[in-house]
Amino acid sequence: MEEENQYPLQGVRVLELGTLLAGPFSGRLLADFGAEVIKVEPPGKSDPMRDWGKKKDGVGLWWPIQSRNKKSVTLNLREEAGQNLLKDLVKESDVIIENFRPGTMEKWGLSYEILSEINPKIIMVRTSGYGQTGPYKSRAGFGSVAEAMGGLRYVTGFPDRPPSRIGISIGDTLAALFATIGCLTALHEREKSGKGQVVDTAIYEAVFSVMESTIPDYLLAGYLRERMGNILPGVSPSNIYLTQDETYIVIGANADGVFKRLCQAMGQPELAEEPEYATHDARGKNMKELDALIERWTKSLPAKDSLALLEEYGVPSGLIYSTKEIVDDPHYKEREMIINVNHPVLGDFPMPGIVPKLSRTPGKVLRPGPEHMGKDNEAIYKDLLKLDEEEIIELKEKKII
Incomplete structure (x- = not known):
């Protein structure tokens, strides 16, 4: 034809x-x-x-x-x-x-x-x-x-x-x-x-x-990457976080500029200047503490409201879609x-x-x-x-x- x-x-x-x-x-x-x-x-x-x-x-x-x-x-x-x-x-x-x-x-x-x-x-x-x-x-x-x-x-x-x-x-x-x-x-x-x-x-x-840098990580730096669940080693914040209505959302804000915007969305702009979180390396070392701070904020809001704020501030975030959410999503359409x-x-x-x-x-x-x-x-x-x-x-x- x-x-x-x-x-x-x-x-x-x-x-x-x-x-x-x-x-x-x-x-x-x-x-x-x-x-x-x-x-x-x-x-x-x-x-x-x-x-x-x-x-x-x-x-x-x-x-x-x-x-x-x-x-x-x-x-x-x-x-x-x-x-x-x-x-x-x-x-x-x-x-x-x-x-x-x-x-x-x-x-x-x-x-x-x-x-x-x-x-x-x-x-x-x-x-x-x-x-x-x-x-x-x-x-x-x-x-x-x-x-x-x-x-x-x-x-x-x-x-x-x-x-x-x-x-x-x-x-x-x-x-x-x-x-x-x-x-x-x-x-x-x-x-x-x-x-x-x-x-x-x-x-x-x-x-x-x-498999990214796993070979030089091991052969040159002596680091063997292990299972770490929902996180990547040294990359933070990039995890799933529970909201007030018992929904998990994903937030990826590990770049310096994006992290500053996340802190503004959370109403805590000062976090971006604290030595423990100001740089990529620092955030990677203090991942657990930082994730706990972020989840304390996400738990204070329903998923819809927290995602709306994150979108307003240009922070990559979203729901964890099942097929049900996929078929209902207007962007897919x-x-x-x-x-x-x-x-x-x-x-x-x-x-x-x-x-x-x-x-x-x-x-x-x-x-x-x-x-x-x-x-x-x-x-x-x-x-x-x-x-x-x-x-x-x-x-x-x-x-x-």
Whole structure:
């Protein structure tokens, strides 16, 4: 359709071979901006994501989001006929996304070396727990384990409790974001060289990459960051505070100028000049005392009034949103961060909007994830690969597609 021609990744064809989270989330991001993403599933064995999460009228509520804008084909990559068919698709494609255990593609005769001979421009985006090299490469690697190895689990939670997890699959998502950056970088470089390459993303490395200064803190300063609950070491005030109506609010006022404004909002401007709180380092050392002072103030007001004062004085603050607050928030609505897409069974289907916002060529969600496997078999195999009806029937009979 004409509208699709305006999308920034229009004309980029992606073969998505992975399952569950890390690989398919990269496919979702590329599809959001107009790439033609062809989701490949083995016949008779769907991506488990189709059934994960809550259900409504028998429909899994995660799949329509994770696989939005994608096409669906079935293909048995364990059989030579299926491998040959994938090679034909590779000739017509720009990117392959896979998140199998390292060595799986090679076992199927679908290594990058082989596929790049067929199409020298092909980019293979490979996401795994530990990467394609190294002593751990053959280990099974889920995001949860990679979050632990990457250092995130160790610092998440409260000091008097065991390490905790974040309430979403953050390791897989981080890996997908880095893999997508790598994919777009490789596509850009290909404009100069005319050649594809491998994008190798390890989930544990994606997690480790966002771990701030923990390495020099330990190796150069002898400091090992521990679990500290709702605070960050040396960063104050930045915490949650209880209000008069038993509601927690977040206040982040650790910069000197912002802290002065917080003190003014509290009616205690002199606090900003006291030696214990006048500088970033001083506030970090006296964090507990400062947090107690701030919470004494927040407890004197309902959340609505304290947040109104903080906003008036330009102090970053807010409620701790559950999904209920998110769906009721006017800013989410204005920014189109909750959109409705027509679902063939459920009708209006709400899901997160597009991130980031592009001013001239924004992305768009045209459709939810394909409701059944192989929905686009005919369009891909017949129209793209030019297989005739007899060939398609034979492939079905042999359970190749």
